[in-house]
Amino acid sequence: MSDRGAEIVDTVAQALASKTPLSINGGGSKTNILGRSVSSDEFQTLELGQHSGIIDYHPAELVLTARAGTPLTEINAALANEEQMLAFEPPTFGGRATLGGTLACNMSGPARPWSGSVRDMVLGVQLVNGKAELLNFGGQVMKNVAGYDVSRLQAGALGTLGVITQVSLKVLPLAEHSVTLVYEVDAQQALKIMNERRSAAKPLNAACWVQGFLYLRLSGAQPAVTQTAKVWGGEEMPNADEFWQKIREFEHPFFTSDHALWRFSQGPTAAVQSEFGDILLDWGGAQRWLRGEQQRDDLVKSAEDAGGHVGLYRGGDRTGEVNHPVNTVQKALHQRLKHALDPAGIFNPGRLYSWM
Amino acid sequence: MHTPSNSAPAQVRAQLLQKLSEVLPADAIIDETEAQRPFECDALTLYRELPLLVVLPSSVEQVQQILQICQALSVPVVPRGSGTGLCAGSMPHPEGIVLGLSKLNRIIEIDALACTARVQPGVSNLSISQAAKAFGLYYAPDPSSQIACSIGGNIAENSGGVHCLKYGLTVHNVLSLEVLSVTGEPMTLGGQGLDSPGFDLLAPLIGSEGLLAVVTEITVKLLPIPELARVIMAGFDSVDNAGNAVSDIIGAGIIPAGLELMDALAIQAAEDFVHAGYPRDAAALLLCEVDGTVEEVETHIARVNQLFEAAGATTIRVSQSETERELLWRGRKSAFPAVGRLAPDYYCMDGTIPRGQVAYVLGEIARLGAEYGLRVANVFHAGDGNLHPLILFDAGDPNDIRKAEEFGAKILELSVAVGGCITGEHGVGLEKLGQMPSQFSEQELLQFEEIKAAFDPQLMLNPGKGIPILKRCQEYRALPARHGHMHGGES
Ligand SMILES: Cc1cc2nc3c(=O)[nH]c(=O)nc-3n(C[C@H](O)[C@H](O)[C@H](O)COP(=O)(O)OP(=O)(O)OC[C@H]3O[C@@H](n4cnc5c(N)ncnc54)[C@H](O)[C@@H]3O)c2cc1C
Numbered sequence: 001m002s003d004r005g006a007e008i009v010d011t012v013a014q015a016l017a018s019k020t021p022l023s024i025n026g027g028g029s030k031t032n033i034l035g036r037s038v039s040s041d042e043f044q045t046l047e048l049g050q051h052s053g054i055i056d057y058h059p060a061e062l063v064l065t066a067r068a069g070t071p072l073t074e075i076n077a078a079l080a081n082e083e084q085m086l087a088f089e090p091p092t093f094g095g096r097a098t099l100g101g102t103l104a105c106n107m108s109g110p111a112r113p114w115s116g117s118v119r120d121m122v123l124g125v126q127l128v129n130g131k132a133e134l135l136n137f138g139g140q141v142m143k144n145v146a147g148y149d150v151s152r153l154q155a156g157a158l159g160t161l162g163v164i165t166q167v168s169l170k171v172l173p174l175a176e177h178s179v180t181l182v183y184e185v186d187a188q189q190a191l192k193i194m195n196e197r198r199s200a201a202k203p204l205n206a207a208c209w210v211q212g213f214l215y216l217r218l219s220g221a222q223p224a225v226t227q228t229a230k231v232w233g234g235e236e237m238p239n240a241d242e243f244w245q246k247i248r249e250f251e252h253p254f255f256t257s258d259h260a261l262w263r264f265s266q267g268p269t270a271a272v273q274s275e276f277g278d279i280l281l282d283w284g285g286a287q288r289w290l291r292g293e294q295q296r297d298d299l300v301k302s303a304e305d306a307g308g309h310v311g312l313y314r315g316g317d318r319t320g321e322v323n324h325p326v327n328t329v330q331k332a333l334h335q336r337l338k339h340a341l342d343p344a345g346i347f348n349p350g351r352l353y354s355w356m
Numbered sequence: 357m358h359t360p361s362n363s364a365p366a367q368v369r370a371q372l373l374q375k376l377s378e379v380l381p382a383d384a385i386i387d388e389t390e391a392q393r394p395f396e397c398d399a400l401t402l403y404r405e406l407p408l409l410v411v412l413p414s415s416v417e418q419v420q421q422i423l424q425i426c427q428a429l430s431v432p433v434v435p436r437g438s439g440t441g442l443c444a445g446s447m448p449h450p451e452g453i454v455l456g457l458s459k460l461n462r463i464i465e466i467d468a469l470a471c472t473a474r475v476q477p478g479v480s481n482l483s484i485s486q487a488a489k490a491f492g493l494y495y496a497p498d499p500s501s502q503i504a505c506s507i508g509g510n511i512a513e514n515s516g517g518v519h520c521l522k523y524g525l526t527v528h529n530v531l532s533l534e535v536l537s538v539t540g541e542p543m544t545l546g547g548q549g550l551d552s553p554g555f556d557l558l559a560p561l562i563g564s565e566g567l568l569a570v571v572t573e574i575t576v577k578l579l580p581i582p583e584l585a586r587v588i589m590a591g592f593d594s595v596d597n598a599g600n601a602v603s604d605i606i607g608a609g610i611i612p613a614g615l616e617l618m619d620a621l622a623i624q625a626a627e628d629f630v631h632a633g634y635p636r637d638a639a640a641l642l643l644c645e646v647d648g649t650v651e652e653v654e655t656h657i658a659r660v661n662q663l664f665e666a667a668g669a670t671t672i673r674v675s676q677s678e679t680e681r682e683l684l685w686r687g688r689k690s691a692f693p694a695v696g697r698l699a700p701d702y703y704c705m706d707g708t709i710p711r712g713q714v715a716y717v718l719g720e721i722a723r724l725g726a727e728y729g730l731r732v733a734n735v736f737h738a739g740d741g742n743l744h745p746l747i748l749f750d751a752g753d754p755n756d757i758r759k760a761e762e763f764g765a766k767i768l769e770l771s772v773a774v775g776g777c778i779t780g781e782h783g784v785g786l787e788k789l790g791q792m793p794s795q796f797s798e799q800e801l802l803q804f805e806e807i808k809a810a811f812d813p814q815l816m817l818n819p820g821k822g823i824p825i826l827k828r829c830q831e832y833r834a835l836p837a838r839h840g841h842m843h844g845g846e847s
Contacts, residue, residue, distance in 0.1 A: 061712060116524065136797075143516055143741070145779050149562065155559070157555055227649065228649065265551050268548075283550065286550050337560075341806070353554070
């Protein structure tokens with residue numbers, strides 16, 4: 001636990017002066033996922049792991065502020081002491097995932113469609129921009145509409161818009177009770193059930209289909225969960241926490257091969273893309289994982305037909321584009337925004353797209 | 357009063373009128389001063405200005421053509437929804453046009469399976485929920501102005517409502533936007549999924565007060581209507597006790613659907629206005645709504661009841677029917693107009709503070725009120741710390757206006773000093789430009805400028821609002837005089 005804020009600003013200032021690209025690294029848990037792999041010789045690594053520690057936590061305010069390098073496991077432990085949690089269930093990657101990296105990668109787990117994402121829970125950030133200025137946006141209160149929302153803009157930007165040094169988040173009470181129901185059905189049937197139950201006013205907060213089984217998690221006040229479980233039927237899963245843990249940590253057998261792994265984020269109602277092979281449906285159908293070598297163009301088309309996007313999450317060829325293409329208007333806007341926050345282009349160049 | 361600007365060359369106006377007439381029907385262009393009056397301000401009526409022209413397009417193509425014409429003639433564009441804003445955000449620019457979006461008012465599609473609605477920007481907030489009701493769904497953010505305010509305006513302000521503690525603000529309930537850039541280029545931001553490739557462009561757009569792009573279509577998330585919702589109302593003989601009760605509820609692990617606090621003057625005003633049965637002698641009133649399945653609501657009502665008793669509530673009442681629930685809310689939802697009856701005018705502030713500071717902040721506000729000799733009523737989104745002090749004054753008295761303005765500014769600065777912010781949901785607009793430097797450093801303000809320029813390099817979309825322009829203010833020709841100061845209604 002230490003404050004390395006001043007050093008980080010210095011490092012950025014030097015990189016700016018010498019035009020050295022910086023490779024920003026938290027705990028290193030996501031170095032080889034999500035983004036492109038970019039040659040590291042001319043890059044200097046900016047380590048954030050030492051810039052760590054919870055700065056402020058007020059359970060009654062539902063707000064926690066921590067330095068970007070704080071491991072999620074440390075945050076989870078502090079929250080659990082007060083019977084609270086990060087409602088977006090981010091993966092901890094064996095303790096290596098940090099708060100800053102989680103925001104930069106916009107990483108959220110199974111509860112995301114119902115409880116929101118890390119992007120949704122962010123209240124404010126402190127960051128160093130590409131001019132080596134330490135800036136604060138948003139704050140530590142639930143509502144704040146002064147100025148543009150630079151905090152949420154960091155979600156998914158993979159550190160290309162600034163070095164996130166501190167994050168304030170909304171946290172929530174632990175669910176009083178959870179039950180997971182299991183159904184043995186094929187993917188099409190599973191999707192149908194997920195779609196029907198989305199519009200039921202019941203405490204559903206995770207819905208995943210993998211390898212022949214549909215898992216629905218109910219979470220909330222005990223009587224509501226129990227009553228809904230009775231009405232919905234299905235088999236109650238023992239040790240369900242372990243199952244969800246494996247899904248969110250990519251430790252479920254579906255994920256444990258070295259195959260290329262693709263992530264679709266799309267409209268939840270579109271038909272299952274079974275033509276591409278093994279698929280896992282999460283987020284009630286709005287997030288789908290696909291294994292194996294694939295023709296990227298085919299996947300891109302499929303994702304767009306479903307109103308979404310696809311990226312090469314892990315493995316495969318990471319030297320080409322790995323994220324979903326954007327059109328020329330969007331590309332120009334991306335470049336102008338990048339320039340607005342990082343005029344010299346020193347933060348993680350090429351990581352999100354080759355052209356930025 | 358309004359002083360029409362003479363600096364815009366008459367030639368530009370004539371050219372503009374001619375070009376616009378080529379793409380718009382005559383009734384979509386408002387040229388006459390008297391007909392423009394309804395557009396001279398938003399709901400913060402102290403700030404008034406007349407534009408060159410008001411245009412009311414009825415299709416996205418027309419909006420695009422209007423933007424292209426204005427771009428060619430370098431005419432500023434001020435987007436406008438229903439004009440219910442409380443920060444002079446849609447107040448006209450003297451050398452620009454008002455782009456009124458009220459005729460784009462179609463609900464295009466409700467997808468009951470995906471739980472989404474695709475709507476045009478001029479659709480009112482409430483009508484989305486009304487249309488979704490047939491499918492057992494609703495749109496969660498519910499500003500008190502929901503009968504009138506447009507969803508486009510909600511996007512621009514990132515509006516909240518009494519149900520935001522549990523269900524989030526506008527930014528949490530929008531999936532995608534179709535927008536036109538200042539040059540009329542179309543763009544889709546977001547999609548049908550829960551995130552987007554590349555940068556999250558919804559983030560800067562939502563809450564950007566019409567400064568970054570014109571929103572022409574919105575896809576919002578719909579939620580299942582809860583099986584049951586009940587309100588529990590409690591009166592307290594001190595703000596402190598009510599504030600503690602709020603912390604107790606959150607501490608017990610309950611996230612109510614709504615949690616609102618009103619102070620004595622607000623309680624009395626609301627009670628006189630709607631006769632909801634509020635305890636007129638209470639120092640503070642809490643309204644706590646819990647929703648969910650029948651079983652969940654019963655459990656939580658019982659627990660909140662206990663917590664209120666333990667916190668020293670002097671009266672407690674639980675809604676026994678939908679009618680009673682609506683009645684209890686009606687007092688809160690009409691608090692602004694109710695307080696408005698107590699004086700010729702009221703000035704609504706919008707700071708957010710850490711919840712734990714509420715008793716201190718209300719104490720300070722009372723002290724300042726005495727100092728300025730102005731009465732103030734307070735309504736508070738207690739769950740999320742968003743405070744609305746309503747300062748009573750007389751806009752016919754220039755001295756009263758000055759005092760109200762100063763008092764308001766002090767309240768916002770106080771909000772920042774206790775760790776909060778100057779606006780939780782109403783936006784900066786023209787009104788709060790003067791307080792932006794109390795929340796942001798110069799470097800931060802310059803960073804906002806750079807972001808603005810990335811979307812709108814010539815600063816043509818709603819110029820002079822939202823963010824104080826430091827670097828460019830000399831170059832820019834038509835910033836309204838005296839940022840952050842009232843410059844209308846003074847005579
Ligand atoms: C009695 C009362 C109660 C209120 N209660 C609440 C409340 O509970 N919560 C809350 O958050 N607010 C509240 N408000 C404030 C106001 O209703 C909201 O800010 C609302 O979102 C404004 O919507 P509008 O359509 O009236 O927008 P307008 O006032 O017309 O415009 C607001 C801003 O949006 C921009 N804009 C409008 N449409 C577009 C578009 N299509 N594209 C780009 N920019 C656009 C304008 O340029 C302007 O900057 C209240 C106001 C009143 C008068």
